[in-house]
Amino acid sequence: MNAVLGEPTTLVAELMQSRQTILPKRLLAPGPNACQLNLILSAAATAPDHGQLVPWRFVLVPPTARSRLADSFASALLERDDQATREQQAQARGKAHRSPLLMLLVVDGGRGDADIDLHERILSAGCAVQNMLLMATAQGFGSALTSGKALKSSCLRQLFALSAQEHALCFVSIGSVQSRKADRARPLPHDFSSCLQDMPADPFTTRGQP
Numbered sequence: 001m002n003a004v005l006g007e008p009t010t011l012v013a014e015l016m017q018s019r020q021t022i023l024p025k026r027l028l029a030p031g032p033n034a035c036q037l038n039l040i041l042s043a044a045a046t047a048p049d050h051g052q053l054v055p056w057r058f059v060l061v062p063p064t065a066r067s068r069l070a071d072s073f074a075s076a077l078l079e080r081d082d083q084a085t086r087e088q089q090a091q092a093r094g095k096a097h098r099s100p101l102l103m104l105l106v107v108d109g110g111r112g113d114a115d116i117d118l119h120e121r122i123l124s125a126g127c128a129v130q131n132m133l134l135m136a137t138a139q140g141f142g143s144a145l146t147s148g149k150a151l152k153s154s155c156l157r158q159l160f161a162l163s164a165q166e167h168a169l170c171f172v173s174i175g176s177v178q179s180r181k182a183d184r185a186r187p188l189p190h191d192f193s194s195c196l197q198d199m200p201a202d203p204f205t206t207r208g209q210p
Contacts, residue, residue, distance in 0.1 A: 107169055
């Protein structure tokens, strides 16, 4: 039985270790086709989801909408800095045209049961997007998550028609890898895990005992 279970365990471990962030400017066509994209999005559905709210959604930005996103990035820059140069505005616009597949991850803080905290919803979204990245990696694509101050800008929120209770978390980029950097050193389990130690007995609860 162990031999049977060993192979898929090794494959999953290798898949996780092979996932690497590839900057959007290094992601080229071809991107996922319709069938591959369906598998990537379906992977999100396996994420933990307290209350089965599906509190997250992904908004595809097709090539025909990239110019509108580019204008939104430039406007967001001017919201923050009305002295931004033409060159800086052009750089902001250019980010909208990177990677063949681009999606915005949105989390709804008010959907369904109000007692399910926003942090739980964001955690669910994180699991969903990680599943998608792993599926993209399994298909041979590179991927990246990108964020920035533009996500909170009024022009971007208007472009994506976000409600007051919705939060734009990050963009997801997927495509064919043009180049990649050397694998970074990943943290080891002991770097981020610990054990809750037994606490000494409360003297007030033991008072008077022999």
